[in-house]
Amino acid sequence: MNYELKKVSRRQLYDECVALLNAAGKESADFDVLCIFQDMLGDKNPLFLPGKEIPPGTAERIRGLVKARSEGEPLQYLLGKWEFYGIELYVGEGVLIPRPDTETLVEHTLDICREKGIRSPVIADLCSGSGCIALALERELPGAEIYAVEMSPEALAYLRKNRELNNSRIHIIEGDILSPEVISTLPEADVIVSNPPYLTAQDMTELETEVLCEPSLALFGGSDGLDYYRAIAEKWRDKLREGGIIAFEFGLGQHGDVEEILRSCGFTDISFRKDGGGIIRTASAVKH
Numbered sequence: 320m321n322y323e324l325k326k327v328s329r330r331q332l333y334d335e336c337v338a339l340l341n342a343a344g345k346e347s348a349d350f351d352v353l354c355i356f357q358d359m360l361g362d363k364n365p366l367f368l369p370g371k372e373i374p375p376g377t378a379e380r381i382r383g384l385v386k387a388r389s390e391g392e393p394l395q396y397l398l399g400k401w402e403f404y405g406i407e408l409y410v411g412e413g414v415l416i417p418r419p420d421t422e423t424l425v426e427h428t429l430d431i432c433r434e435k436g437i438r439s440p441v442i443a444d445l446c447s448g449s450g451c452i453a454l455a456l457e458r459e460l461p462g463a464e465i466y467a468v469e470m471s472p473e474a475l476a477y478l479r480k481n482r483e484l485n486n487s488r489i490h491i492i493e494g495d496i497l498s499p500e501v502i503s504t505l506p507e508a509d510v511i512v513s514n515p516p517y518l519t520a521q522d523m524t525e526l527e528t529e530v531l532c533e534p535s536l537a538l539f540g541g542s543d544g545l546d547y548y549r550a551i552a553e554k555w556r557d558k559l560r561e562g563g564i565i566a567f568e569f570g571l572g573q574h575g576d577v578e579e580i581l582r583s584c585g586f587t588d589i590s591f592r593k594d595g596g597g598i599i600r601t602a603s604a605v606k607h
């Protein structure tokens with residue numbers, strides 16, 4: 320069939336797309352559509368010229384993305400890139416989307432390093448995913464030697480691309496953080512940092528549609544969500560030098576249990592940080 324695609328202005332298409340996302344119950348409809356417009360039109364202020372026409376092919380591509388978004392695909396996967404701590408990162412199916420909460424872990428770790436006068440630490444970022452923590456720490460501590468450990472082949476592909484995108488020198492270690500061979504690959508560390516999987520078995524039955532798109536290997540932390548904290552505190556303690564720091568992110572209400580795990584493994588000087596939503600989100604502790 321030979322038919323001409325109808326021309327549409329930026330404002331018309333924007334309103335159409337927001338209406339579709341609102342009807343699908345997406346609370347961030349305006350933000351999502353704005354991000355998609357910015358990306359597809361290469362314009363930071365796409366509604367500055369509301370009457371400007373969108374080429375029909377581009378309009379169809381935008382509609383396709385908004386439809387996928389209305390069906391629960393995460394915005395970040397649709398855009399293919401996301402910002403974390405001012406750093407651009409590739410993201411997509413198979414890798415956890417970096418969360419703003421995790422910026423608290425980066426800040427907490429940096430503050431403790433500054434407090435203790437640690438300028439060029441050896442850092443192990445366990446369960447590195449996209450590499451967001453390792454890359455943010457590298458930017459703030461250019462003298463650091465950073466090892467990013469990850470086992471998922473899909474996540475590793477993003478980790479490698481993100482190292483390249485950011486002209487980074489971090490070392491990528493492919494493997495299971497719980498394996499003695501992997502642990503023995505790394506040198507003695509000044510800092511161990513980790514945002515491991517921490518959802519409980521119950522949490523896994525109540526995931527939002529968007530989170531269901533993310534890999535369960537990045538989410539599930541055992542029946543009580545604490546398996547990785549126990550394992551890391553026990554197995555990686557000997558990798559940390561005397562006076563070295565361990566820093567964790569964890570979920571809502573897990574701080575008491577994580578504190579207990581750290582104490583039982585002989586860590587001291589435990590301190591906590593709240594995230595932007597006021598939730599106690601990270602802990603740091605010292606090996607003595």
Ligand SMILES: C[S@@+](CC[C@H](N)C(=O)[O-])C[C@H]1O[C@@H](n2cnc3c(N)ncnc32)[C@H](O)[C@@H]1O
Nearest residue numbers: 417446447448469470471495496514515516537
């Ligand atoms: C919660 S995500 C965190 C990713 C990233 N650090 C962040 O903050 O966005 C946990 C990551 O740990 C990885 N992972 C899970 N179990 C692992 C293991 N035993 N060894 C290595 N990586 C593991 C997952 O593939 C996932 O990328």
